[in-house]
Amino acid sequence: MSMKKKDKKKASLWDLKVNTAHDPKLDALDPQKLAPKKLAEANKALSKIKNFPPDVY
Amino acid sequence: MKYEVYKNLKVRNDFQVFDFESSGKLGIVRKRVAFQTTNIPNIYNLAFGDVTLNDEIDDLSISNNGDRNKVLATVARIVEIYLAKFPHRYVYIQGSTKERTRLYRMAIGLNLEELSKKFLIYAELHNGDLAPFYNNMNINAFLIRRKKS
Numbered sequence: 585m586s587m588k589k590k591d592k593k594k595a596s597l598w599d600l601k602v603n604t605a606h607d608p609k610l611d612a613l614d615p616q617k618l619a620p621k622k623l624a625e626a627n628k629a630l631s632k633i634k635n636f637p638p639d640v641y
Numbered sequence: 642m643k644y645e646v647y648k649n650l651k652v653r654n655d656f657q658v659f660d661f662e663s664s665g666k667l668g669i670v671r672k673r674v675a676f677q678t679t680n681i682p683n684i685y686n687l688a689f690g691d692v693t694l695n696d697e698i699d700d701l702s703i704s705n706n707g708d709r710n711k712v713l714a715t716v717a718r719i720v721e722i723y724l725a726k727f728p729h730r731y732v733y734i735q736g737s738t739k740e741r742t743r744l745y746r747m748a749i750g751l752n753l754e755e756l757s758k759k760f761l762i763y764a765e766l767h768n769g770d771l772a773p774f775y776n777n778m779n780i781n782a783f784l785i786r787r788k789k790s
Contacts, residue, residue, distance in 0.1 A: 595643035597755055602718055607651035607660065615657040615675040619688035619698040623677045626686040626733055629782060630679055632769035637761075637786075640683050640731060 644714035656726050659719045660692070665706030672712060673698050674719045676732065684731045684784070689716055700737035713748055724760070724787040735765075735782035742782065749783065750776040761786045 616623065651660040656676070663670040671692035676685040690700035706712075720732055736742030749756060753776060756762060763784040764774040771784060 597644065597714075597717065597752060598721065599643050600646050600648070600718075602646060602648045602650055602715075602722075604650045604652045604659075604722065606654055608654075610651060610653035610658045610660060613653065613658055613675075613696060615653075615677050615688075617697070618658070618673065618675045619677070619690070619700055622688045622698075622700055622737065623679070623686055626677075626735060626782075627680045629735065629765065629769075630681050630684060630733065633765060633771055634769065635771050636681070637731075637763070637771070639729070640681060 644717075645711045646718050647711060647715045650715075650719065650722075656723055659722075661715055663704060663706050663708055663712050665704070665708040667704070667706050670704045670706050672715075674716055676723055679733065683729065684733050685727075687720065687732050687734045690737070713744075717748070720785065721759070724785070728787040728789070731784050731786045733782060733784055742780070745783065746778070746780060749774070759788060761788055 647661045647663065649661065652658070659674045661672050663672050673690065673692045675688045675698060677688055679686050688698050688700060690698040691702040691704060693699045724730065724732065734745060736745050749762065762774040763771045764778050764780040765771055765782040765784060767779065767781050774780070774783065
C-alpha cells in the first residue's frame with residue numbers, strides 16, 4: 585500500500601492494541617455472583633422477549 | 642473513529658471476567674466486566690462497574706474520574722475480544738440506569754457504521770420485541786453478536 589493510501593486509511597475502533605494477561609485471582613471468582621441483581625434483571629427482561637433470532641437456541 | 646483505551650487487561654482463564662484500572666483525576670479505580678450466563682443458553686449478560694471491597698461489581702457507582710470515553714471504549718474492546726473468542730454467543734447489554742443505557746445507545750450510534758461491519762446489533766424495545774438497531778431508537782437494551790464471516 586502506498587504512503588498516500590496509508591494516510592487515507594480511516595482510523596478504526598480496533599486500531600489500538602491491548603494486552604490481555606491471565607490473572608489467577610480472577611479464576612477464584614464466580615461471575616454469576618459478581619452482580620446478582622443485574623443478572624436477575626437481565627433474566628427478567630430476556631424472559632419477555634418472544635422474537636429471538638433463530639440461532640439463539 | 643479511534644478512541645483511546647486502557648491497554649492492560651487482566652482476564653480470567655475462561656474469559657468470563659476482565660479487570661482493568663481507570664487512571665484519572667481522582668486516581669486509580671478498579672473496573673470489572675463480567676459475562677454472566679443467563680436463562681437463555683446462548684445469551685450472556687454483561688455486568689460492568691467498579692470493583693467493591695467484597696470483590697463484586699458496583700454498577701451504580703459514579704467514579705467521576707474524568708475518563709468516561711476511555712472507559713467506555715475499553716469496555717467495547719473487551720466485548721470485541723469476548724465475541725472473537727466466542728463468536729456464536731450473544732451479549733446482552735443494558736445500562737444500570739436509563740441514563741447509562743442512553744449513553745451506551747449514543748456511543749453505539751456514533752460508531753454504528755463501523756460496528757455494524759463486525760457485529761449484529763439488535764435493540765430490545767420497551768414492549769419486549771427485538772429489532773435491528775438504528776440510530777435514535779428508544780430502547781431498553783442491546784443484544785449483540787459477531788457477524789459470521
